[in-house]
Amino acid sequence: MEPLKLAAFDADDLAVLSAHLQDAVVRVADLTYLPGQRRFALVGRRFDWEAGEREARRRLTGCHFERVLSVKTRGIDRSHPEAILNLLAITFEPGEPPSGAAILHFAGGACIRLNVECIEALMKDMGPIWAARQRPAHDVERA
Structure with missing residues (x-):
């Protein structure tokens, strides 16, 4: 698989x-x-979902947001720099167009709120690929 390079503008x-x-x-x-x-x-070790069922692996990946006006965090202790966060999702709350907030949601309720002028983000795979110990699994509520 080729390294990913994705941009987000909406x-x-x-x-x-x-x-x-x-x-x-x-x-x-x-x-x-x-x-x-x-x-x-941020720099993270993303699970390589594109690899499908054939193998579980991770990639070193960078992601950055431009036009950030302010940042607020909840549940993240900067005094523990080696602590690990598991990113669950990134959502967008619109404000006065085109502004709003990009919100990074982490396991355990931690989050980072980026108040942005507009959505301008880039994600890029940066290097090594390695075998993951396990495939992430999520409990899904059934209706």
Whole structure:
């Protein structure tokens, strides 16, 4: 599989980016807000869903958001930089168009809210691929 490079400029694009980043593991130390550049960036180890059922593997992946006006976190302790977060989804709450908030949801209720001028995000696979110990599984409520 070729490395992915995806851009998001609207909520639908962001949903695609979210699907590829679902179950990425991210160290707290690998989350960065650069207010002078109005950029929020992270490096994670995403589960390679494109590999299908044939193999379980992870890839080193970077993701950054541009035009970030402010960042708020909940449930993330920056004093523990080696703590691991499991990214579940990225959603968008619209504000006064084209602004809004990109919200990164992590397991255990932690989240990061990026107040953005508009959606402008890029995800790029950066390098190594390795075998994952297991395939992520989620409890799904049945109606």
